[in-house]
Amino acid sequence: MTEQAQPQFSIEKLYVKDASLEVPNAPEVFLERETPQIDVQLTIDNKNVSEDVYHVGLSVTVTAKKEDKTVFLVEVVQGGVFTIKNVPSEDLEPILSIACPNILFPYAREVVSDLVNRAGFPPVILAPINFEGLYAQRQQQEVGNA
Numbered sequence: 001m002t003e004q005a006q007p008q009f010s011i012e013k014l015y016v017k018d019a020s021l022e023v024p025n026a027p028e029v030f031l032e033r034e035t036p037q038i039d040v041q042l043t044i045d046n047k048n049v050s051e052d053v054y055h056v057g058l059s060v061t062v063t064a065k066k067e068d069k070t071v072f073l074v075e076v077v078q079g080g081v082f083t084i085k086n087v088p089s090e091d092l093e094p095i096l097s098i099a100c101p102n103i104l105f106p107y108a109r110e111v112v113s114d115l116v117n118r119a120g121f122p123p124v125i126l127a128p129i130n131f132e133g134l135y136a137q138r139q140q141q142e143v144g145n146a
Contacts, residue, residue: 011080013080
């Protein structure tokens with residue numbers, strides 16, 4: 001009797017792969033009282049590192065502007081190494097695009113908030129992200145472009 005191998009998912013390593021902060025108009029920007037406009041961009045990148053081992057990078061870019069002046073720019077790439085075994089190939093992409101970013105996002109959010117705070121600004125607390133919705137939206141765009 002052959003036993004079906006059980007799916008396995010484990011976190012091997014979570015780490016900050018890259019972090020940068022720019023305050024190009026300091027110190028003048030600290031004298032202004034107007035609240036800046038905040039723009040947040042997310043990118044998910046994944047690759048197979050070795051058999052059953054995957055790297056997922058969640059890139060978060062936060063730009064704060066007042067009119068045409070950049071107040072600050074923060075870029076963070078939160079990385080994660082995951083072991084994913086015995087998962088059907090059609091289920092792998094959703095795991096890499098939804099489950100892994102859900103694990104990485106709180107860490108990226110903390111790094112962004114900390115960097116902004118250390119730059120002398122009130123912390124930016126990023127709102128939760130619906131990675132399942134983003135994945136579904138991306139799937140629909142790919143079908144529409146096909």
